Amino acid sequence: MSLNKGETGDSQIEQIVEHANVEKPQRGRIATLIRKFWWVLVIVFAIGALIVTLPLVLVGFPRIIQDKVNKSTLSIDGIAVTNTKTNTVQISINSTVSSSNSIPAVVDGFDAIMYLEDKLPHTPVMTLRMPETKTGLAIVNITQEINGANLQPFIDFNSWYLWNSSLAVTIEGETLVHVKGLKAAKVSFKKTVNLTGINxxxxxxxxxxxxxxxxxxxxxxxxxxxxxxxxxxxxxxxxxxxxxxxxxxxxxxxxxxxxxxxxxxxxxxxxxxxxxxxxxxxxxxxxxxxxxxxxxxxxxxxxxxxxxxxxxxxxxxxxxxxxxxxxxxxxxxxxxxxxxxxxxxxxx
Incomplete structure (x- = not known):
């Protein structure tokens, strides 16, 4: 039995050459690039996040605020008609607005019309100056002089109040809602309240x-x-x-x-x-x-x-x-x- 050293030696040399020609991993080079240009990656990531979230904020946020306004409740606790004259009266309305305070916000004051919900066509009885409020539980008291008391809409309002056991009045207007750090959202406020009439x-x-x-x-x-x-x-x-x-x-x-x-x-x-x-x-x-x-x-x-x-x-x-x-x-x-x-x- 003989040993072929030449053949065996050639075979070993070929294997060593093949291993020497295999390409080494580039991990070190990539890590170096990351360390050198990390700030570029952060900027790219931030831009991507803005591209995704900005439309959601611009489109979704106003909808969220409007939904919260829609789910808020309005109760009228008292109405006083005093200083009565032919053309003018003083109106005082004590009311409570209850809304979610999960997103703290400030609601701008606005002008709101009030009309009889069940009398068509809807004709404004009066325009109320709603004060600025905050989300949560807000006491809203209004006292103002109303002109045009001798006109038919106010006559109808008093007639409905006097002769019905109940009546529905709607208060409606548009305003802005401010949330800190975001652009003000325009919302519609519309609430219908059922009142007990004088019957x-x-x-x-x-x-x-x-x-x-x-x-x-x-x-x-x-x-x-x-x-x-x-x-x-x-x-x-x-x-x-x-x-x-x-x-x-x-x-x-x-x-x-x-x-x-x-x-x-x-x-x-x-x-x-x-x-x-x-x-x-x-x-x-x-x-x-x-x-x-x-x-x-x-x-x-x-x-x-x-x-x-x-x-x-x-x-x-x-x-x-x-x-x-x-x-x-x-x-x-x-x-x-x-x-x-x-x-x-x-x-x-």
Missing amino acids: GFKGLEVTKANIALTPDTRGDNFHGYANIPNPSVLTFEVGNATFANYFEKTKVGTLYIDDMYIRPGINNVSVRANITQEPILLALRKKPYCTDGVLPFDLMGESVINHGEPLPYFSEALALHAQSTTIGVGKALFETTGATFYNCTGAA
């Missing part, structure tokens, strides 16, 4: 009636008090209100409420009237009124005057429908004269 003073009650057979110096022969219910959040300064007094669809006199000022709840006010006596005394002798002397009356608004100025937005509203009540006329006459005027003997 025609349903439940009106006349008490402590005093009836005289001889009128006083002003021509009044009836005095008493009225409990006027107001289930709404509305306070309004009416002034001197005059009502036509009807019995069985026939006008029998005029009733007056002086310095009428209505607040939420039960309002006890003094009333006076001049009543034609003959139809009332005859009614006390016929059924069903002869049994207890209680007579039904309907009151229709005729005029409203405050500080010498007529208020059509109240008088026209009060004249739309009759306000019904009952008065214990028989008992009042007995207390005044000591005589019983209601009796069913021979009654028809």
